[in-house]
Amino acid sequence: MMMKNIEGLARILKVLGEPNRLDIVLSIGRNSRSVTEIVNLTNLSQALVSFHLKALRTNSIVRTERDGPFVFYTLPDKSLVDLLGDLSRAAAPLEASENHPHHEPKHHPKGFSGAGWRSGREREVL
Numbered sequence: 250m251m252m253k254n255i256e257g258l259a260r261i262l263k264v265l266g267e268p269n270r271l272d273i274v275l276s277i278g279r280n281s282r283s284v285t286e287i288v289n290l291t292n293l294s295q296a297l298v299s300f301h302l303k304a305l306r307t308n309s310i311v312r313t314e315r316d317g318p319f320v321f322y323t324l325p326d327k328s329l330v331d332l333l334g335d336l337s338r339a340a341a342p343l344e345a346s347e348n349h350p351h352h353e354p355k356h357h358p359k360g361f362s363g364a365g366w367r368s369g370r371e372r373e374v375l
Contacts, residue, residue, distance in 0.1 A: 264308045269293060270301045271333075274310065278330050281314055281321035 265271050269291070276282065276290035287298050302322060305311040310329070314321045324330065 261308060261310065264304060264310060267301070267304075269297060270305055270310075273298060273301055273305065274324065274329065275333060277311065277322055277324055279324070279327050281323040283319060283321055287322065 265274065272291050272293070273287055276287050282290070284295060284298055284302070287293075287302075288295050291298065293301075302311060306313065306322075309325065311322045312325045314323055
């Protein structure tokens with residue numbers, strides 16, 4: 250399969266590579282969520298959630314929907330939830346091998362820790 254928009258894909262992956270943004274996207278999932286709901290689901294501050302939602306909105310990863318005075322965030326393409334689920338399942342064996350007691354450390358490119366987004370905020374992808 251030939252990718253026609255490598256730069257666009259790289260931009261989206263870079264935006265989603267930030268752990269808080271990924272957590273926010275996973276908390277929205279297939280639903281519409283208010284900022285308050287996202288704050289409660291992620292345990293992030295309202296200011297931090299709003300900051301990251303702006304970046305996600307700017308990059309068309311989330312969109313807003315109004316219902317009277319309320320603003321809700323949703324994913325314009327719900328297939329992103331499926332993709333993140335597939336990536337999560339693909340990452341599981343890699344994480345298991347990294348946590349194996351006899352695991353030899355891998356040499357990662359400069360600036361790459363290999364730790365992924367394991368920060369104790371692991372969210373189930375539905």
